[in-house]
Amino acid sequence: MEGAVALEGVTKRYGSETVVSDVSLTIPPGEFFTLLGPSGSGKTTTLSMLAGFVTADAGRVMLNGQDMTHVPPRGRGLGMVFQNYAIFPHLDVAENVAFPLSVKGAPKAEIQARVTEALAMVKLTGFERRYARQLSGGQQQRVALARAIVAHPRVVLMDEPLGALDKNLRYHMQVEIKEISRRLGTTVIYVTHDQEEALTMSDRIAIMNHGRIAQMGPPREVYERPDSTFVAAFLGEANLLVARRDGDRFAGPGGMPIQAGVGRVEAAEGRLFVRPEKVSIAGAGAGAGPNSLPGRVRHASFLGNVVRYEVEVAEGALVLCDAANAAGITLHPPGEAVQLSWRAEDSRLLAA
Template identity: 70%
Template sequence: MSGIRLENVFKAYGDATVVRDLSLTIPQGEFFTLLGPSGSGKTTTLSIIAGFTMADRGRVFINGRDATRAEPRERGLGMVFQNYAIFPHLNVFENVAFPLTVKKVPKVEIAKRVADALEMVKLTGFERRYARQLSGGQQQRVALARAIVAHPPIVLMDEPLGALDKNLRYHMQMEIKEISTRLGMTVVYVTHDQEEALTMSDRIAIMNGGVIAQMGPPREVYERPQSAFVAKFLGEADLIRVERQSGCLVGPGSLPVRAGEDNGSLQKGQLFLRPEKVTLCDPGTGEAGCTLRGKVHQVAFLGNVIRFEVELEDGTIILSDVANAAGIKNFPVGAAVDVTWLPEHARLLED
C-alpha cells in the first residue's frame, strides 16, 4: 500500500500539546493540504511525517512501511521548505543535483535528471546562478525542482509560497498543481492561506489546537463546514444566532428560519451562510422562512463583487456579496432591506 498513514500521533513540548492523537490516511497521488492558523499543529504534523520531529506516541506509515523511527534520509521523501532552504554555497545545478549526489547517482544520470527538473520548472539556463542572484519566484522553482528531481513518490511542502507576492503565488500554485498531477505525486502541503488550499487541494484537513477540525474536498469543507471555526477559517461566513421554539428555528426579530439538513436535534445554534449565497431585496418581498429584516450598514465595492453589510435587528452584521453584473440593484446605506437565501444553502451549526 502506498501513500501515508498516521495512527494516533501525539506530540507535546512540555505542557503544550501540539498534536493530539491525530490519525489520517493520504492515498497515493492525492494532493493533501494541512490548513490552519499558526500554532494549530500543521507544521509539526508535516515535520513528524518528514522525520525531523519524533512523535511521542502513535505510528507513521510511509508507502506501507512503518517509518515511525526512521531517519529523515531513510524516508525517501521530497521536500520544499519554507524560505526554500537553498544552499547558498551551491549554484542552481548543484542545489537541484544535491538529492542525487548524496545517493551517488552517476554523473551523466544526474545531469540529465537535473536538466529535466529545471525544464519542468522553466529554469533552464539558470544552472550557474547562486540563490542571491535569483528572484523569489525563481528560488521557489529551484526548491521545487530539487524536491522532485529524485522522483520521490511523496513530496512534502511547508508553506512554499508564503514569501511570494499575490500574483506570482497564484501562478506558482497552478504550476505546482500541474507538475504534481503530471508526475502522479502524493503531495502533503502545509499552508495557512485558505484560498491556496481551496485552489490546489484534492482534500483539505483544517487543523485547530492539534486536532483535525474537519477533513474533506475543498468544496465540501467550504460549503458544508461542521463548525463555526471551519466556517470562519475558510473565507467569509455569516453566522446568525437562532433557537428552536416549538419545533421551528427562530432568528432575530422572531422570524422563522429554515436550514438544510436540519434534523431538529439542536435546540439552539448558529445559522451559517456564505455571503455569496445571501441576496438582498426590498422590504416585504422576501420569502417567509428564509428571510430576515435589517438595514444596510455599509457598501463596499470590491471590483467583481459588491459587498453589502446589513445590520439585523439584534445588531448582527450579515455580509451579502453580489456579483457586479448587469442589472444589479443598488441599496444605499441606511435603506431597509430583506435578507434572503435558499434553505439548502443554510446550515445549522453548534455553538
C-alpha cells in the first residue's frame, strides 16, 4: 500500500513518564491527516516515531504496508518539513532543495530537473542561488516545502510548519500546502497546536491529550460531536454547562430539562456541551421548554460578521451565544432579558 501509514499500539516512555501511550491509527494513501494537541500532548513524539528519530518502546510503525519500527530515518523515504524549516545555512536554495536527491547519489540532470520542478511548484523560480538569510520567513517556508516534495515521497511529515509565520501568510501557505499535497496525491501527516489550521486543512484530525488520542475523525465531526470536555474546549469555543442527574434524566442550570442529542453519563454530574453559534437568542418570554434558558445579557461584543453575547443564566452560569450578523437582526443590549435555546441534536451530554 503505497502512501499508507499506520501506528499499532505505539508507546514511548522517557524514564517514568509515558509521553505516547498506546496510539493506534490508520491513514489511507493521499489523506491529509493532522495530529492536533496542546504542547506536551505527545503529537511531536508521535511524528518523531513516524520519522524514525525516536524508536517506539512498544507497538509497530507501518509505512507503505511495511514494518518500519526499527528502520533508521534514511530508510523510510519520507519527505519532511521541520519546525523552524531547518534550511542549511551553508547551502543555497537549489542545493538545499537538491539535498534529499544528492545524498542518494541521483544523476545531476535528474536533480536539476526535479529541483526546477519543485521550486516552480512553490513559486520560488529564480531564487536558486540565494541563501536562507536572504529570504523572508515565507520564502524559507517554501524552500522547506520544495525540499520535502522534491524526491516525490509518498508520505510527507510536517511539524508545525507554519508556526513562525504571521497570520496572513499562514492562511496563504495553508491553502498552498493543501493544494500541492492534493496535486501530488501525497499522504500528509501534519502536526499543529492551532485548531483553526487543523480544521481548515485536514481530511481527518486526531486530537491528542496526555499521550493518547482523545478523538479522531473528520474536522466537522470532531468539532460538532466531541466525545469529551477536553476535545469540546480545545477545538474552538464551547459552552459546557453543569448538568445534574435528576432521576434518570439530567437537568441544567435552574433545573432546565435537558434533551441532549447524544451522550451517556453514569455519574451524578455531567456537562452539557453546545457551541456558541448553535445557541439562538430571542427576546424574553419566547417559548420556554427543554434546552431553553432565560437569562440576561451581560456583554455584547460586535465582532463584525458575528455578535457575541455573554448571557448570565440561572446559578450565575454564563452562556456564550454567537449570533450571525445577518440581515435584519435585532441587537440585544447588555442588561436586556433574553431567552436562549438550541436544538437537541446540536448539544451533547459529556462526562465532567
